Amino acid sequence: MSQADGLVASHPAERHDLGLDPGQTQWKSRLEALLGEGARAGADLVEVFLERTDHIGVLAEQDTITSVSPAFGMGAGIRVFKGHRDGFVSTNDLSDAGLLLALDQALAMLSLERNAAASLKAFEGLKPLRDFAIDKHQWLSQSPDLATSTALLLQGTNLLERHGKHLDVRRGSYSRDWQEVLVAASDGTFGHDIRLHQSSGLSVLAADGEHRASIGRRYGTTDRPDDLRNWDVESSAIEVCSSAAKMLYADYVDGGQMPVVLANRFGGVIFHEACGHLLETTQVERGTTPFADQVGEAIAHSAVTAIDEGLSAGAFGSISMDDEGMESERTVLIENGVLKRFLSDRAGEMRTGHARTGSGRRQSHGFAAASRMRNTYIAAGPHKPEDLISSIDKGLYCKSMGGGSVGATGQFNFSVEEGYLIENGQLGQPVKGATLIGEAKEVMPRISMCADDLDLAAGYCGSVSGSIFVTVGQPHIKVDSITVGGR
Amino acid sequence: MTTTPSTAASTPLNVHALRDQLHALAKRDGIQRWDLGASCSTNASVQVDRGEAKQMKASQRSSITVRVWNEAGLVGITSTSDLSQSGLEKALTGAKEASRFGNADDVPGFSPLATAPIPELDRPLQPAQGIQTLLTRLKAAEHDLLAHHKAIETVPYNGLSEGSSERIYLNSDGALRQMQRTQASLYLYARAEEAGRKPRSGGAVRVALGSQGLDVQGCVEEAAQRTISHLNYQAIDTGRYLICFTPEAFLDLLGAFSSLVNARAVLDGVSLSQVESLGTSVAVPFFSLHDNGLHPGHVGAAPFDGEGTPTQRLCLIHNGRLESFLHSEATARRFGVAPTGHAGLGAKVSVGPDWFEVGTSEGTSSGTTHLHHATTTEPFVLIESLNALHAGVKASQGSFSLPFDGWLVRGGERISVESATVAGDIREVLNGIVHLEADAKVTHQGVCPHVWVDGLAITGEA
Numbered sequence: 037m038s039q040a041d042g043l044v045a046s047h048p049a050e051r052h053d054l055g056l057d058p059g060q061t062q063w064k065s066r067l068e069a070l071l072g073e074g075a076r077a078g079a080d081l082v083e084v085f086l087e088r089t090d091h092i093g094v095l096a097e098q099d100t101i102t103s104v105s106p107a108f109g110m111g112a113g114i115r116v117f118k119g120h121r122d123g124f125v126s127t128n129d130l131s132d133a134g135l136l137l138a139l140d141q142a143l144a145m146l147s148l149e150r151n152a153a154a155s156l157k158a159f160e161g162l163k164p165l166r167d168f169a170i171d172k173h174q175w176l177s178q179s180p181d182l183a184t185s186t187a188l189l190l191q192g193t194n195l196l197e198r199h200g201k202h203l204d205v206r207r208g209s210y211s212r213d214w215q216e217v218l219v220a221a222s223d224g225t226f227g228h229d230i231r232l233h234q235s236s237g238l239s240v241l242a243a244d245g246e247h248r249a250s251i252g253r254r255y256g257t258t259d260r261p262d263d264l265r266n267w268d269v270e271s272s273a274i275e276v277c278s279s280a281a282k283m284l285y286a287d288y289v290d291g292g293q294m295p296v297v298l299a300n301r302f303g304g305v306i307f308h309e310a311c312g313h314l315l316e317t318t319q320v321e322r323g324t325t326p327f328a329d330q331v332g333e334a335i336a337h338s339a340v341t342a343i344d345e346g347l348s349a350g351a352f353g354s355i356s357m358d359d360e361g362m363e364s365e366r367t368v369l370i371e372n373g374v375l376k377r378f379l380s381d382r383a384g385e386m387r388t389g390h391a392r393t394g395s396g397r398r399q400s401h402g403f404a405a406a407s408r409m410r411n412t413y414i415a416a417g418p419h420k421p422e423d424l425i426s427s428i429d430k431g432l433y434c435k436s437m438g439g440g441s442v443g444a445t446g447q448f449n450f451s452v453e454e455g456y457l458i459e460n461g462q463l464g465q466p467v468k469g470a471t472l473i474g475e476a477k478e479v480m481p482r483i484s485m486c487a488d489d490l491d492l493a494a495g496y497c498g499s500v501s502g503s504i505f506v507t508v509g510q511p512h513i514k515v516d517s518i519t520v521g522g523r
Numbered sequence: 524m525t526t527t528p529s530t531a532a533s534t535p536l537n538v539h540a541l542r543d544q545l546h547a548l549a550k551r552d553g554i555q556r557w558d559l560g561a562s563c564s565t566n567a568s569v570q571v572d573r574g575e576a577k578q579m580k581a582s583q584r585s586s587i588t589v590r591v592w593n594e595a596g597l598v599g600i601t602s603t604s605d606l607s608q609s610g611l612e613k614a615l616t617g618a619k620e621a622s623r624f625g626n627a628d629d630v631p632g633f634s635p636l637a638t639a640p641i642p643e644l645d646r647p648l649q650p651a652q653g654i655q656t657l658l659t660r661l662k663a664a665e666h667d668l669l670a671h672h673k674a675i676e677t678v679p680y681n682g683l684s685e686g687s688s689e690r691i692y693l694n695s696d697g698a699l700r701q702m703q704r705t706q707a708s709l710y711l712y713a714r715a716e717e718a719g720r721k722p723r724s725g726g727a728v729r730v731a732l733g734s735q736g737l738d739v740q741g742c743v744e745e746a747a748q749r750t751i752s753h754l755n756y757q758a759i760d761t762g763r764y765l766i767c768f769t770p771e772a773f774l775d776l777l778g779a780f781s782s783l784v785n786a787r788a789v790l791d792g793v794s795l796s797q798v799e800s801l802g803t804s805v806a807v808p809f810f811s812l813h814d815n816g817l818h819p820g821h822v823g824a825a826p827f828d829g830e831g832t833p834t835q836r837l838c839l840i841h842n843g844r845l846e847s848f849l850h851s852e853a854t855a856r857r858f859g860v861a862p863t864g865h866a867g868l869g870a871k872v873s874v875g876p877d878w879f880e881v882g883t884s885e886g887t888s889s890g891t892t893h894l895h896h897a898t899t900t901e902p903f904v905l906i907e908s909l910n911a912l913h914a915g916v917k918a919s920q921g922s923f924s925l926p927f928d929g930w931l932v933r934g935g936e937r938i939s940v941e942s943a944t945v946a947g948d949i950r951e952v953l954n955g956i957v958h959l960e961a962d963a964k965v966t967h968q969g970v971c972p973h974v975w976v977d978g979l980a981i982t983g984e985a
Contacts, residue, residue, distance in 0.1 A: 094624075095871070097791065103871040104624040106617045109586075109604030120575065126582040128604045138583075145579040145654055186624055205792045205919075241793055241919050248920040250793075288922070291761055291944065291982030321572070322679035324714060326722075383578075402582060439914035444679050444714050444724040447942060449926045451914040471915050471924040471944050475721070521924050521944025523980040 056088050056110075056218040057173070058165055058228055066132065067220040068161055074116055074139055075159035075222045077148045081117040082139070083221040083382070085359060086110075086130070087401040089214065090176060096189035096208040099197075104182060111401035116142040120387050124404040163224040166363070168356035169216065172230035176214045178261035179232065185210045185264060192238050195273035200280060205241035207252075210234070210264060213505075219361035227361035233352065233505050234263045235494065238272050242280040249283040249468070251276055251436075251453065256352040256494030258505065263350075279436065279454050282466045289455060289467035291522035295431035296472065296515050297424045297458065302437045302493040304508030306515075307342055307414050309440040309448040310476045311335075315344075315369050315377075316395075316407040317384025318500055324444050326477045327375055334373045336480035341415040342370040344379055346394050352494035353410040353506040360396035360405050367393045369412075373481075381407040399502025406501040413509030417486025421512040424485050426461035432470065432520055433458050442476075449473040471521035479518060487512035536563055536606075538691050538701050544608060548615050549591070549695065556592035557615075558633065558694035560829055560868040561585070561606065566686030567651070569658045571665050573677065576658055587611065588868050590631075591618040597625025600870040621870065631872050634852040634862050637698035637831035642817055644826050648687070649705045649733020657683045657734060661709075664739050668713055671747035674754055678746075680712035680726065685734040692831040692868075700827045707734035708967075711746040715754055723756060723939070725749030725928070730822045730967045749907065752930065756939035759931055759983035765903040765957075766945065766979045767896050770964040770971035772906045772927070774879055777812075778968070779916040779923070780949040784812075784839045784847075786854035787874040793919045795950065796845065798858070805845045806953035809887035812840040814849060816864065816877035820965035824878070829868035834877065837863050842884045843953075849874050879969035882959065889958040889975075896960065896973045902933045904981060906945060921948045943983040952976050 058064050067084055074082030088110040095103040112135060113126045123145030125138040143149055180188070189208035196206040213233040220226050239252030253276050257263045298306055319325035327335055336342075346364025348354050355364045360382050368376050380388070381396030384407045396405035425433060433456040440450025451471050457464035492509035541561065549557050567581040587610070588602045599622025601614045661683040668678055685707040692700040712726030727745035731737045768776065782788035782795070783805070789796050796805075806812075815836040816824055826834055830852050838846045850858065851866030851874045867873040883889070896905055906929040915925040924946040930937035958975040 100626055100628055101624050102626045102629065103869065104621045105600060105602070105870060106621055107602040108613070108617070109602075111604060121577070121579075123579045123581075125580070126584070128583065128585050128606075141581050145576075145581070182621070182624055250917060250919045288946070291946070291980065293984065321577075323677045324679045402584065404578065404580070439911075441911045441914065443910065444712055445722040447926070449911045449914065449944075451911070451924065469917075469922050469924050469946060471911075471926065471946075473926050473942055473944060475942070519942055519944075519982065519984055521926070521946060521982040523924075523946045 056086050056216045056228065058218060063218060064162060070135055070139060071220060071222040072159045073150050074143065077143050077150045077152055079116045079118055079143065079148060079222070081222050083115045083360065084219070085113040085401055086218040088216040092212045094185050094189060094210045096186070096193050098206055099190060099193060101186045101190065112138065113401040113404065114138045114142050115404050116146055116148070117386065118146040118148065121146055122383060122404070126402045159222050160224065162220055162226040166227045166357065168227065168229040175230060175232045175261050179212055179234070180264045188264060188267065188269060192269045192273060195270050196238060196240055196277060199274050200240055200242065200277035202242045202244045202284060203240050204243045207239045208237070210236045217359065219359065221361065225361040227357050229357050231258060231355070232261060233258050234260070236264055236267055238276045240276055240280050242284045244284060247284050249280050249286070251280040251283060254494060256505065257350045258352055258354050260350050283454055283468055286466035286468040288469040289432065289520060289522035291520055293517050294520055295428045296518055296520065297428065297431070297433045298510070298513050298515065299435045300487070300489050300491040300511050302495070302508060303434060303513065304413055304493065304510040305437045305440050305450050305495070307510060308409065308412055308497070308508045309442045309450055310474065310479050311342070312409050312412045313442045313499070314446060314476050315379055316409070317378050317380040317388045317390050318407050320378060320388045320390070321384065324446065326446055330375050333375055335375045336370050336373040337483050338373040339417055339486050340370055340373050340480065340483050343368055343413055343415060344395070344409055345411040345413070348411040348492065348507065351411045351492055351507040355410060358394045358396045358405070359398045362392055362394040362396065364394040364410065379407045379409065381405050397501060397504050399504055403501040406499070408499060408501060408504055409497060409506050411492060411507035411509070413490065413492060414486060414511065414513060416488050416490040416511045419485050419487045421487045421489055424487060424512055424514040425458055425463060427485065427514065428458045429460060431458040433463055446475050446477065447473065448476065469522055473519050473521060479515060482516040482518070483513050484516050485514040536561060536689055536691055538693065538699060542693050542699065544611060546695070548612055552615060552619065554591045554615065554619065556695050557590060558692070559587060559589050560692050561587045562688060562690045564686060564688035566684060567654045567657065568682055568684030569654060569661050570682050571658070571661050574662060574666065579654055579658065581654065587614055589614045589618045590868065590870070591615065591622055593619060593622040596630060597622050597627060598631055598870050599623070599625055625870060629853060629871070631853045632856070633694050633696055633698065634830040634832040636833055636862055637694060639833055641700065641826040641833045644817070644824055646704055646732060646824060648703060649735065651685050652734050657685065660739060664711060664743050667743045668711055668747055672715065672751050674715040674717050675713045675747070675750055676716065678711055678713045681710065683709050683734065690825065692827060692829065694831070698831045700831045702826055704823070705733050706822055707731050707737055709737050709739060709742050711742055713746050713750040715750050717754060723750065723753040725753055728967055732822055752937060753928065753939040756941040759940045759943050759981060761982045763978045764981050765901070766976045767903050767905045768974045768976065769905070769907050770973060771966050771968065772909050773881065773974040774966060774968045774971050775909050775912060776923070776952070777879060777881065778876065779912045780918055781876045782918045783949070784849055785874050786848035786850045786858060789848060790854060790857060795921050800845050803845055804843050806840055806843040807956045808843040809883050809889050809959065810840060810843050810953065810956055811882050811884040813838050813880040814865070814876050814878060815880050818878050818880065818970060820970065821878045828864045828866045830862065830866045830872065832862040832864045832866060834864040842887060849876060879971070881969070881971040881974070882963055891958040894958040894975050898935070900934050902931070904940065905930045905932050905937065921950050923947060923949065941984060943981055945979055945981050947979045
């Protein structure tokens with residue numbers, strides 16, 4: 037029986053409840069058969085991404101659990117490359133027939149078809165498995181059960197009540213995302229991994245008459261089953277309540293051009309939006325980055341060194357291998373202001389020539405991988421945070437950031453959740469309603485001081501390959517001038 | 524064997540078999556009360572880059588959401604992408620497990636309208652053209668767009684897609700809803716740059732029931748005009764301005780603050796409205812707002828919501844007065860009204876708008892009819908689109924601070940605005956509307972005229 041016959045002949049019933057552990061299933065032979073079919077059809081490369089997921093989301097409001105939402109699933113994404121083009125098909129059907137149908141569709145997109153004997157290049161089979169999941173099979177069962185997570189969230193909303201004032205709404209949320217992946221490609225790539233992400237957060241809406249403030253904090257880690265159990269929920273509640281109390285009566289900021297100091301941790305979103313996305317080969321391909329031809333040139337102030345780290349222990353954006361089966365690495369993007377590397381995935385390497393960096397990431401099997409950030413941060417500098425503030429006569433201190441985005445022209449924006457005026461080198465009154473906008477080429481040279489207190493924060497990043505877990509980070513930094521949108 | 528990628532409506536879900544299957548499984552597990560929402564879809568899309576195919580995609584997706592009520596009457600829910608017998612069984616088990624943590628204070632029930640007649644929608648299913656045809660059309664569209672101006676060098680964001688989907692709802696009381704639809708979309712966002720100047724961009728979107736029905740030429744023309752019109756940009760002075768929102772921009776803003784009319788948000792305390800807000804004035808007297816999921820221009824229209832409640836046209840604001848909220852079964856029960864057809868499906872059911880219609884209340888007028896975005900000579904800022912709504916809107920506070928694309932218009936001349944934000948409070952916006960133009964535009968998000976608001980703060984670089 038040929039490999040193809042084997043694929044077609046398998047019973048549809050086997051599509052379900054299949055684990056992806058290649059040590060316990062026949063996935064290797066099934067994948068080799070599939071990849072062989074694609075290679076013989078004339079594809080330059082065929083890649084299969086298999087996924088199994090188990091998610092739980094819990095929400096507590098006031099003193100009640102109001103939502104428990106389990107979800108699970110599995111699926112495959114098949115991508116075929118020919119020249120600089122690629123075709124991608126995703127499906128929930130993991131039967132042999134289902135996978136073959138998806139392969140046929142992907143081939144047809146590139147005007148290829150099976151049994152055409154188009155290629156003399158033989159597929160040499162998969163290499164020995166690189167199994168990053170060896171020690172991870174117990175993670176799901178080691179993660180907190182519903183009783184534990186619901187109890188902790190209720191403890192959190194109770195602590196908010198205890199530490200806060202004028203709180204109309206108190207919320208605690210928790211999500212646990214378990215994902216098992218198996219990646220195989222016709223260049224022999226064969227990798228297996230299990231990822232575990234947990235995220236917990238507290239948020240409040242404080243209201244007093246016409247005054248209102250909504251404040252939230254989210255914490256997240258990867259690969260740590262005990263994360264939620266170790267969560268210092270009281271410190272989190274105190275932090276949220278403290279910020280809400282300060283922001284409740286804050287005035288709206290007056291807009292204009294001014295120097296700003298961005299706090300460490302989630303302040304790192306400025307680099308993520310202003311520059312990080314522009315250093316992905318996806319942007320080089322599109323012609324939407326101003327830095328495309330500037331490797332080796334100064335693109336930022338000499339105070340700036342920026343890194344995209346795949347393996348920061350426990351950090352939300354850490355990955356053992358990327359979603360194309362490549363082991364993760366530490367990538368120095370900018371060193372002392374000089375552009376060193378771009379973040380590249382398989383397609384990015386093929387289309388732009390920038391070598392892969394283990395940065396091919398995707399939300400799920402429904403997306404083709406693309407070059408994406410992992411744990412991205414600006415390195416610590418020599419200053420103390422207070423040095424940055426004291427160097428400013430009149431400006432803005434951004435203690436906590438909201439989300440942001442960057443557009444096709446490289447203009448970025450992000451919102452300030454908790455801000456304070458800086459007057460005569462001192463922190464002044466709290467202000468709200470600020471949005472920072474600018475362009476990377478102009479702003480990166482204006483990051484003139486970095487403090488010595490680098491810290492990371494968990495977040496989610498939405499882009500061409502979906503929403504993924506990332507970390508942003510930085511020490512306190514000073515931007516000499518930026519547009520602050522306000523009233 | 525070669526399979527040509529196609530999005531032709533796939534074999535319909537066997538809803539009766541699914542119901543019988545679930546009924547048997549539930550009976551076996553002693554579950555008396557349950558409901559289910561399921562969906563299946565196929566989609567194909569293409570992207571191009573300077574005349575070459577860049578990435579082509581297709582997908583087949585399926586999902587089920589099952590809810591069960593346990594012996595104590597509490598609700599649990601589970602979702603899965605596995606529509607097989609074992610997937611269904613696992614989902615049912617998961618839902619039963621989750622029901623132990625159901626909220627006794629707010630138990631969703633079946634919609635009393637889940638078996639009521641549903642409206643007839645005139646949305647004929649359109650045949651798929653196939654991915655190679657999509658590719659050819661998109662290449663031609665990109666070529667046309669690039670030819671419009673020498674400064675337009677790329678169309679970095681583009682896509683042409685077509686797909687079909689099916690959705691069902693059924694419950695243990697005999698409700699059985701099923702619908703199929705097809706949909707296609709095209710988006711083109713060009714990037715232009717002139718020597719010594721910053722890059723600029725502009726774009727347009729079209730949707731239709733099928734890819735054959737897409738207004739490709741109109742999309743190309745609009746994307747080109749918008750991109751070119753932003754080339755001659757200038758910084759704007761910080762200050763307060765007379766603003767004219769395009770229909771798309773105003774619908775975006777309104778959508779970001781839809782918690783104003785969302786009963787779930789009201790009950791949760793995160794809306795600017797309270798239960799007592801019904802009947803009070805929330806906007807200028809000539810302003811009206813409806814939600815009409817049945818509008819003929821709504822390509823993605825569905826005849827029922829996640830709980831099986833029929834879709835309807837609902838008056839939310841009339842003569843500036845708040846008339847109604849959007850409801851699920853649970854929120855409607857709390858308010859003592861009927862569900863409105865705006866629910867999702869969950870342990871805690873979400874509520875959301877479908878298709879806004881903004882207009883002037885019948886028999887009323889702003890009295891400032893001299894304002895028109897094409898002819899007004901006094902200076903104003905025409906806001907074409909708002910960016911980063913996910914970050915710059917504080918819905919529970921009412922405030923927003925958003926980057927925008929637009930023009931400063933003086934004496935009919937449009938000068939593109941460089942790097943600026945607009946900020947304000949949605950309550951001030953609704954009460955500061957000075958005029959709604961007569962001609963409402965059907966967009967892919969809703970129906971709305973150009974909306975004029977006075978005195979909003981703009982921060983620029985000048």
